[in-house]
Amino acid sequence: MPELPEVEVVRRGLAQHVVSRTISAVEVLHPRSVRRHAAGPHDFASRLTGRRVDDVRRRGKYLWLVLDEGDAVLCHLGMSGQFRIDGGDSEPKHLAIALALDDGQRLLFADQRTFGGMAFSEDGAELPHQIAHIARDPLDPEFDTAMFTTRLRKRQTGVKRALLDQTLVSGIGNIYADEALWRTPLHYARNTRHLRTREIDGLLHHVVEVMREALDQGGTSFDTLYVNVNGESGYFERSLAAYGQEGMPCHRCGTPIRREPFMNRSSYRCPVCQPRPRNGRW
DNA sequence: AAGGTCTCCTGAGGGC
């Protein structure tokens, strides 16, 4: 699924194509893709229709269209959501929501697994109330490293679990968590309570570094499930050092990268550079 | 109260 770099690529593409455009019509083809809207998809459509998009913003993996008069449309790509700018000829598979714009283009939201979706957020321009609990992401100029460190140390859990907790720090998913842990290097099960300040600073540095590099490459695309608004793939997949690299030699020491289940999903690490902690303290 | 698990959904790929 798209993590911060992929969502930021999408945000930039949307900003380019939809800012200053007015939404002339809304078609909801998959009602499940309209989230947390008790009044139903038809009401959702009517609230968007006729509104001008003034900005496109992002926090972590969420992005939102800022509408005139201060409302917003909150969007999340989930595991398989994608936005496409479409002249009107082709229809992507699993098209869920189509926004017609006043310049004749359409903004299409397609989502194979329907874990993503859109939500109307009244007065949500600054920060939609639905995501008030989501922490700032590490690329946010106002990200507070000292506060993050304090909150991290109050946890009693594995460091990767903490990295994936969007209420602690947002934007990081399974790929960039594994990449940052490999770069630092740290084992995913290291106890948050006992991380040294130097280790936390190093981890944050590598989180920012790997996400900036990925952003420069247009994000990570394993398949056609993640593409930008023009349908193009990103190229960071070829730069991954840990994620998906089972059996490949570690770029530092040559030891084969190991894949193991963690949190009902896969974690990839170098068994030599990122040794398993011997006990709860280390 | 916070940590950890389960579940929503479709499709791809491997083993038999």
Add this chain to the structure above:
DNA sequence: TGCCCTCAGGAGACCT
């Protein structure tokens, strides 16, 4: 060929 199993980049509801 097809059937069944596992797995996939997320996150919120729900347990303990």
